[in-house]
Amino acid sequence: MIRRIFAIVLLGLVIYACAKVPMSGRSQLALVSNEELLPMAYQQYNQVLKENKVITNTPDGQMVVRVGKRIAAAVDQYMKENGYEKEMQGFAWEFNLIQDAIVNAWCMPGGKVAFYTGIIPICKDETGIAVVMGHEVAHAIAHHGRERMSNAMVMNGLLGTAQAAMGQNPTLTQSIFLQAFGAGGELGMLSFSRKHELEADQLGLNFMALAGYDPREAPGFWDRMNQGKEGEAPPEFLSTHPGPNKRKEELIKQMPIALEYFERSKAK
Numbered sequence: 001m002i003r004r005i006f007a008i009v010l011l012g013l014v015i016y017a018c019a020k021v022p023m024s025g026r027s028q029l030a031l032v033s034n035e036e037l038l039p040m041a042y043q044q045y046n047q048v049l050k051e052n053k054v055i056t057n058t059p060d061g062q063m064v065v066r067v068g069k070r071i072a073a074a075v076d077q078y079m080k081e082n083g084y085e086k087e088m089q090g091f092a093w094e095f096n097l098i099q100d101a102i103v104n105a106w107c108m109p110g111g112k113v114a115f116y117t118g119i120i121p122i123c124k125d126e127t128g129i130a131v132v133m134g135h136e137v138a139h140a141i142a143h144h145g146r147e148r149m150s151n152a153m154v155m156n157g158l159l160g161t162a163q164a165a166m167g168q169n170p171t172l173t174q175s176i177f178l179q180a181f182g183a184g185g186e187l188g189m190l191s192f193s194r195k196h197e198l199e200a201d202q203l204g205l206n207f208m209a210l211a212g213y214d215p216r217e218a219p220g221f222w223d224r225m226n227q228g229k230e231g232e233a234p235p236e237f238l239s240t241h242p243g244p245n246k247r248k249e250e251l252i253k254q255m256p257i258a259l260e261y262f263e264r265s266k267a268k
């Protein structure tokens with residue numbers, strides 16, 4: 001009997017704690033609220049900025065900020081027009097280029113983006129930066145970080161302790177946050193699942209198009225990423241995760257919809 005009640009409570013909690021990913025419509029676990037998650041993310045982000053050299057006064061540094069702002073504005077408008085405004089509560093977009101040869105970029109929950117100088121030559125130009133920016137912004141919009149943290153809570157057996165699951169235990173929540181995102185140097189180095197990567201590709205393609213960047217440039221970026229960088233790229237951009245062919249195949253499949261967004265952006 002107790003087990004049955006427990007099961008019902010558990011089921012209720014899971015249903016209550018489900019969210020839908022904008023644009024893709026996929027259901028996901030959301031055991032932690034933006035209100036709890038974002039302050040932790042912002043603290044981590046500021047820590048990274050403090051510990052690294054941020055480049056603001058070069059053409060590349062300015063380009064990263066410019067592309068970020070343009071995509072964020074288009075995404076904000078899309079979310080507003082499609083009734084997802086609530087999903088954006090507490091978001092505070094920020095874009096920074098960090099001096100480091102590593103080929104990487106990431107986005108913390110709430111829209112805190114970091115690019116490393118090592119990825120700029122592979123981006124090649126502003127549209128290439130938009131491919132990466134769209135993908136990273138998509139991770140935040142799709143709440144992949146929150147989902148990863150929620151999954152980590154389940155793995156930690158926290159679903160049973162409603163108090164912790166609902167975020168009433170800040171210490172525990174903090175430690176799971178660090179576990180889910182990695183602290184300091186490892187930040188953004190943890191790989192998302194194949195499912196998350198493909199979803200970020202899909203949303204990212206639409207987001208760059210909404211901002212007026214030609215989505216047909218995206219497959220070429222992934223080709224450049226896969227050339228000669230194998231074994232060097234960090235998890236976020238590992239060529240095998242998802243495989244480059246699968247990635248390209250999906251992008252080409254999604255291109256007609258992205259092109260519609262692109263045409264609409266030009267009409268504005």
Ligand SMILES: [Zn+2]
Nearest residue numbers: 192197200236
């Ligand atoms: Zn990614």
